[in-house]
Amino acid sequence: MRALPRLAIAALLVAIPAAAVTVTVAAHAADDPTPITVLTSDFEDGTVQGWAGRSAETLAHSTAQAHGGTGSLLVSGRTAAWQGPSLDVLNTFEKGTAYTISVWVRMASGSDNARLSVERRTGGVAAYDQVVGNTAVTSGSWVNLTGRYTLASDVEFLRVYVETSSTTGSFHIDDVTASYVPALPIQTGIPSVKDVVTEFPVGAAITGAEIVTEHGQLLNKHFDSVTPGNALKWDATEPSENTFTYAQADPLMAYAKANNLAVRGHTLVWHNQTPAWVFTGADGQPMTATAEDKELLLARLENHIRNVAAHYGTDIGVWDVVNEVIDESQSDGNRRSNWYNVTGLDYIRTAFRVAREVAPHAKLCINDYNTNVAAKRDFLFNLVSTLKAEGVPIDCVGHQMHINVNWPTIAETESMLTKFIPLNIDQQITEMDVSIYTSNSENFTTPPADRLLKQAYVYRDMFALFRKYPGEITSVTLWGLADDNTWLDTFPVTRKDAPLLFDTRLQAKQAYWGVVDPSKIETSPSPSSPSASVSTSVSPSASVSTSVSPSTSVSPSTSVSPSASVSPSTGTSSCAVTYRVTGSWPGGFQGEVKIGNTGTNALTGWNLNWSFTGGQKITQLWGGTPAQTGTAVTVTNASWNGNVPAGGSTTFGFLGSWTGTNPVPTAFTLNGTACAIL
Template sequence: MNPPPRRRVRKVVVGLTALAATAATALVLPSFFTAANAAADPVVVKSADFEDGTTQGFTRRGTVETVANSTTVAHAGSRSLAVSARASSWQGPQLDVLSTMQKGVRYTISVWVRQASGAGTAPYGLSVERRLTGTTTAYDNIVRNVSVSDSGWTQLTGSYTLGNDVDFLTVYVESQSGTFDFFIDDFSMSYVPAQPVQTNVGSLKGALAPYWSQVGAAVSPSTILAGKADLLKIHYNSLVAGNAMKWDATEKTEGVFSYGDADTIVNFATANNMKVRGHTFVWHNQTPAWVFQDANGATMTATAANKTLLLNRLKAHIDALAGRYKGKISAWDVVNEVLNEDGTPRNSMWYQIAGLDYIRNAFTWARAADPGAVLCINDYNLTVGSKRDGMYNLVNQLKGEGIPIDCVGSQMHNNINWPTASDTSAMLDKFAALNVTQQITEMDVSIYTDNTSSYTTVTDAHQTALATRYKALFDVFKAKASLISSVTFWGVSDDDSWLQTWPIARLDAPLLFDSQLQVKPAYWAVTGLNPSGTVTTAVATTTRPPTSAVPTSAVATTRPPTSAVATTGSTGPCRVTYAVAGQWPSGFQGDVKVTNTGTTAINNWTLTWTFANGQTISQLWNGSVTQSGANVSVAGAAWNSSIAVNATVNVGFLASWNDATNARPTAFSLNGTACTVA
């Protein structure tokens, strides 16, 4: 009898804000975006409609249920496949795809499901079972917990990429609970022929090299194959295993270790001169039940004996895992997600049984097992004040006790409206006082700002909002690059993002490369590159380069930008340089530099100017903007509100223009005093 599938617990992102009117932005996406992301038609490699009166290759997973062709109900046509007499929820129909599914190819798999009459509603899932002789059977979820009723048909659909050698491979449908009879119909498995990886767009790791020596991505064995392997080699020099090094993947049974997937990732990284981040020794999720069972097999309670047993298991696990990869891991997420949102310790089984000693010992044992690795405490929502303060207090306390915490890792699971640049800056400044390095460990930006919405397409407005948010955050990261030792994105391309299935199954686009491995506007916003793959002059010559959501050479300029204005006669303690960084029909990107040419620092600055041709700012970074008619007022952000003598701050914005010209302003005032215009 086959066991039920292993459940992969996903991280939770909180603090999402209400959806803003991002679709109203004036930014027009360049023509290369649509062309680069146009996918070929899908190729169907397996289908079943049951209209021939057979099961069309579907068989039962267990030994007692019945799988038979039926005319009772049908999604289309007159027949479907009926599943009845189940004894367990995992029992149901399966289809052998061993000879059809190719390793490294991303397949879209879908099936329509309906409960039998009178069965009501229950959650269903679509999964893959795979195994290789001599290895443990694995269960990979394609989609889970979709409500299916007895009053209509529901489609289960998702994507799957095989990343392992197998000699047994099936796709199956199961209920997550209950043993009601059900029907399936119109099964399909298809793939879209891959587009070549772009080689003329520069390199993410190269563009960010002036800031960080490690630019990474979370991977699995399926994402280091074929085109994604090529993409990784071009753009990344660091990898982290999304799941392959977690406890349930490496030590499902006490003392029995399985390193197959982790070895595959580490070996790929080593062969391609990439660093590896280890993730993670200790987490409250994806930890096998036996870890928290006492000597008699019962769930642990807070006793001295159980604390000793639990910590002994933790030490054995760390010694084994860190020992195997000693010298091959640049940094370890030693403990993961240990705080509540209010900054207090998470009341996990770890904390209930061992208090803070599980954290103290985990770091101490990790240092002994791999002295050369940077040891991090990793969590999400550290841009939120209460949680940030809680993390600061915890790390400050433990470091004061001599616990070897080298690093605070911020996951940075974001959305198109959140967090703000100022909150992100405050986070980096807060932990700088702890004398630790900081790492951005799980970066992505969802196009959703709630847990229930679902879009059928990713629109140009979504791409614009995504690029804008990425730029705002990376402007802060770059300005404070000395505080950050590495940046890691949580996935390679949109199709392998965890956000495709969490918090619900829905289309999302949270990364810099789309499902066809093509660059998106967010890529240009982060890198400051243009489509020819070269770095702009500004990026090459400044320590904090302005980047662009739309590269200037990627769009057709129908109205040429006007020339720079001449220097005015004003001689105030400031100098302003205004430039049009990019211009396209109905929109442009502006760049404003303010230099303190006086003899004292300028604090809490506000810069004002007047547009002459009806220009209207829609997005601004590195400050806050108000505009009344033609009059614009820009105030500094929390992290750049003071301009030291001879220092320069940079503000960028996106704006619309609808007149015959796009003239630059001729006069600027800083805190009410006129500035020289350069």
């Protein structure tokens, strides 16, 4: 009776701690305006204030416990975990507005995990959205559940409710509020991500909330493609056997088609968010590795793919056919899912065979997380190699890239990419986000400036790496549009994360500038990256595996390398250039060039020229268009940064190759005029 949250696994540090007494997801930044409250239930008037049970449970005013004042609402007589108090908000919530919903919960006795959810109905069909995931609640103290919710479509029924995960014990709720902060317009005067990163399409995972109002404007401005985050999974498309519904996915697909956005289909086969009936045998018992159960399970799999993939036909050009099949803790590397336990590897073979038959036009991918962990990477490589040798039509490998500000290193990630090059298949970054947290015990009310800075440099360095392999990487997708709607707010623990390029009010973060124009990152980062950070892969069963990253990494430092030192020029000119090597590794380096207009007239277009006397070669460049003949380099402005006012500046960055030494250029000319060197 609920919609499950996204359960793909992020790479986080250390083990999961015991749940804190109070867990609050901060809903807005410290500098946001005062929220406008549209709903309040404090239960101080002796009534239930319009709340009702979802079934036959009893709701009553109580003075036995109160979070504030003297009263609360007691919910008792529950016979199922999903039963609980609910409130009609159909005439309160407006489509496209992001509401922050807060409720205080306390068990009457014992303990459980509480959740905050929304039920909506359209055409008599119910759907369930989780606002706050499992949060530990006891009888010893009040716990706050706070999350954001945006209604994305017209509905005939809309109720917010509180449920638990396992028991039917009585509980209290109190001081319920719903509020919103008036939306800001999106920034239209900044470069679009898709216009700056042209080596491959850049996409975002979406829900219904991302295709309305300002969210839709932001999506259309910056991205080439979309991935329906949950709407194409098995529980959303075939909740009961041979009963297919596309109520969640169809609006997203229609929006993508109307706005010329490519679509990645996610996902046809996964061990999570698959209804229990799929793994129930004809005898009503859980399936085992018998011939009869295997035949039935593979038949259900084929039927599902033939229906779902055929429903959208050529509207979906890429499918994540199978998702998260590797478990590096197993000696053979195969995840012991129900799929594997009943069919071995035949579920993968069947899924790709049928997907090719139904969608011969589509790229077919095998998708997994933590593929920058050597053991997992190698198991996946071996599996793909084996299956392709058998003729299984695997077209691409998907690297999820759920990472954080400390892990992984650039070296680990580049090893991930280069490992699969010999297979001659596409590689795609499918679910990227960069958590600001480095352990499960951290919880920030407001994202710290130093974490946002580190995040910006992670995005800078990762996108620079991806752009270094344009022939191998055929798309990069971020797992969300903005920080107001991210799965990391509830996984692996409940807290407000900020893992994306745009903040909770859809404004560009430093992370955005890390991708689009690293020179606009506001502050210098720390001198170096950790040389031996410990990464922990958290599985759904909460098992923990640890790996130590190598010390070799591309540092996000902006200090100039010893071989690139240069003394300031004492010449005078109408232009000034600052050239920096911002990272260096064997055979390659990253550079940044800042052009200052020190004259009295505005520039309406520019060409910057210099010579690489050490034989360096530019391999990728952002913020301009490069041309190189021998040692001579010319960079011409991009469409969005050609106008530089008097006293203003612009910056571009690049990746280059070098051997032996990497000397700094000793002279620059801008539109034929010699520039001072700073």
